[in-house]
Structures are given as structure tokens and as C-alpha cells.
Amino acid sequence: MVTYIAWLGALVGAGVAYIGLRRRNIVTTVMGVALFGNAMTLSVFAPLLSLHGVREPIPHSARIQGAYWAIAGGAAMLAVLSTVLRDQHPDGTGSRPVRWIVAIAAAAAASVITIPVCLASAREPSDDFLNAYGYLPGVLVYELLFALWLGTPMATLAVVLWRSDLGRLRLVTLSGCVVGVIWASWKIVGALLRYVADVQLAAQSPVSVTLGCLAVVLGIGGIALLALPVVREARAYDRRRRTQDMRLG
């Protein structure tokens, strides 16, 4: 079930990227990559939330792959939002997003290199990763990086959506972002508790992947919902135009 949700989200992301490519709009294309990356992250961790209650262990390579999708999605989202937030005057002066994008790319590259190193000591497949390996400093760094790459873009998007003028439907995506931020916070608190205080979390807790699933459903589903008024308006426009053709032609 979670895998299907993840793939549906990936399909929406691919659709947005396709629209961007067709319109030669790099920002839309990168947004599609961001949505695709986030959905693919969920697909990697989907075996941890099964409707039948059977959790399958996540192999080492899949865990790294999941983190890479999260980094790709997060970096793409932050890059897009830095272009949305830029304040440039018509004469070309003002803050430019380029230096932000370079910084984001550098942070992403550093994370890509760091994550396999962090997970070098946690190679065995696990369905309860934090309890099994949470005492390792490398795993703490991995968990923090992973949570930050998912949480920071979600928080930024939430703020941008809140301040935007996209109507009430934006609240669906916004609530997905809030769930995403809660998820990242849960991840950070859990990892810190495990590492610092050696607190064992409830075995096989489904909270993490459930929150991730909700974030994808609300976040990406909300964007699909935002498209509805645009489609409705285009149809209304066609109707108006046909009427005017008959009246004025």
C-alpha cells in the first residue's frame, strides 16, 4: 500500500517535471525532481509499514539509496524555493539565488559523501535500525542529515505556502509540510535520545514511516489538488470564448 502511494507521488513529481521540460522551465522541472525524490524516499522505506504488520528489514544499500533520494529531493526543493523567495528589482539588483543554490549543492555533495561513511559500521539489514545501531556516532550523524534534508525543505515550503496567495487548497500541501517537519523532529529527537540517553524506542515503531507517508500523501496530493482550479478555469474560459465567438463574430 505504502509503495503504491509512493509511486503515485513519484508519478505526480514526474508529471510536474514533464510540464517543466515542455515549457522549458527549469524551476518547474527541478520542482518535479524534488517531489519525485521525496516520493522515492518513501518507496525505499515502505517495507517498514505493512498493512499485514510484517516489517521487512531494510538492506544497507537501500538505506543509503533512500538517503540519497532524500538529499536529491531536499536539495532540489531548497533550490526551487530560493528562486521563489528571491527579491530582485526590475533593474536586476537585489538578492540573487545563485549563491544559495551553490551552497545547497555543496551541502548536498558533502552529505552524499558523508552518508556511506556514517553507515559503514551498520551494514546488516535491520527493521529496527535506531535501536540496533543508534549507539554509533556515525548513525547519529546519518539520522540527523537524513532528517535535516527532509525537514528543512518542508519547513521552508510551509512558510512560503502560508505567505502565498494560492487559496485554501494550499492548506492541504501546507499540512503535509507540517507533518513532514514533525516527522523530521521525531527522527532527530529519537536519534538523540537513543545516542545520548540510550533510550530504547518502542520496538518496531511505525510512527516514523507513517508520518513520512502522510507527508507525501498530503504534500504531493495537495499540489495535485491545486491544479484543479487551473483546469476548471481553463474549461470556463473555453466556454466563455465559444459564447463570445457566437455573439461577436
Place this chain on the structure above:
Amino acid sequence: MLINDRVRRLVPVPFVIEAFVENVAREIGKPVHWVPSLSSGTGMTGLSVRCRTTGAAVIFSPAAAPPDYAAHCVGHESWHLLEGHLCTARDASSAYRDGWPGWLARRREHEAERFAKRIGLAAAPSGSVVSDDRTRRLASAFGLYAG
């Protein structure tokens, strides 16, 4: 692809027909005038004529058209001007409605209509036009708005 590039380059925000026509004139490098004077019953909702010697163009649209409809008509005719389309008496004859020339003519019209719809939607009273610049950029990032 070209349509999207041109929409991005030529559509002013907020949309004003006169500013759009000025942008079209700048693009083709010749003066373009907009005259909203067509009467109903003529069978025409848009027409553009171009001077052979100076290249100056005049776009006609219905006198009684609401703004988004006028923008659509001006957008349609602008596309023909931007693409350098010329029509002759033979274009309208039945011989040119079929076969390859007919297909080309229909394709031309279809492209002009696609462009015109984008212009008309930009001029629509609600929806596609979002007031603040950041929201427009965000909607564009989601693929909801072509600006």
C-alpha cells in the same frame, strides 16, 4: 516550446493589452497598432493587416469584446505577425483546405489559438493571474502557471 518562451517574454504582469502589443512590436521590430473596432455580424473576431513597404501592422478586434476576449483575439493575430504568416486569396479557396497546404494552414491556426488562449487566460479576471510575484513564481514552480 516556442509558445511558452514567447508567453514568458511578451506577457506583461499585470496584463495590459497595450503593453502586450508594445512587446510584440518590439519583438518583430516594426510598429504594431491595436484597433478594437470590428462590428458583430462580420463573421470576423480578429484580423491583422501589414503594410508591405514599412512592415507596420494593425490588429483589429471586436469593439464590444470583454478584456480577456479582446486579449485572445489580439494574441491570436500577434502570433501570425510573430511567425510572419502571410495569407493570400488562394488560402481561403477550397483547394487549400485539403491536403498538405490545408494541414499546414490548420496547424498554423491551432498554434495561434494555443498562444491566444494563454494570452486570454493571462487577461482573465481571476485564477491564472495571481497578484503577488512570489505566489506567481511558486505557482509556476508547481507547473500551475506559465509565467
